[in-house]
Amino acid sequence: MDSNNSAWSTPQQAEQAFYQAFEAGDLAAMMQVWDAAADICCIHPMGKALTGPAQVSEGWAGIFSSGQSLEFTLEPLHWQVQGDLAVSVLHEHIRVRGETRPRPPMLATNVYRRRGDGWRLWLHHASPAVVEVSPDPAMPAHLH
């Protein structure tokens, strides 16, 4: 990545750039990782599906506006690369600087798409990885 308009030569490089931008709270760097396409989709934990560059950018701006400084430790679970699509499934272990205990981990599915000039992010779907759930028939966790 050596200019504003370059994409990445591998999906793994795009993923690294994604989490670097996330840690840095750098909105411009974050949006460079995303494909500038109407069909990109970003689902933050317990959030709705944001579609297209305007909604996706607004979502990240809101997250970064908290000013929290985050440290990510990534635990890759699966990679699937076939032709022009790549899917990464991973645990995101997140620590907020200044806090002594890590936050509960997140599970993320990231889908990268290759177009003419390389790989960019097409989908980010993150959700809490709550391993210990107490049974409660009223909670949606029981449905599914």
Next chain:
Amino acid sequence: MDSNNSAWSTPQQAEQAFYQAFEAGDLAAMMQVWDAAADICCIHPMGKALTGPAQVSEGWAGIFSSGQSLEFTLEPLHWQVQGDLAVSVLHEHIRVRGETRPRPPMLATNVYRRRGDGWRLWLHHASPAVVEVSPDPAMPAHLH
């Protein structure tokens, strides 16, 4: 799908079979939709990442053992099909038979993989969408 070992000729057909098996609570039909591969991954809402046929099957058996009868209304958001991978992002509107009000919707990312004999499910990642959405009644793909 006309024998135990056939896969689907399109990822959309595999997705339809997935939700039909889910509604029916049919574990055998459910596991036919999944690729019988060590790298399949299933993430239920607020659950952990289940990997491989044994864990994935055990997860569905647990869900189906509740005996709840579910009705799905699917609201497709995105499809991305490139070569041998296909990604579907959708809202799952779920109603439990016997309840008067629908449960909060889920967001799901489903990844299908094509191998020699056709398409099967490789990843299901579902999480609560929390934010109430009002689907256009003309848009959702009703399974009934």
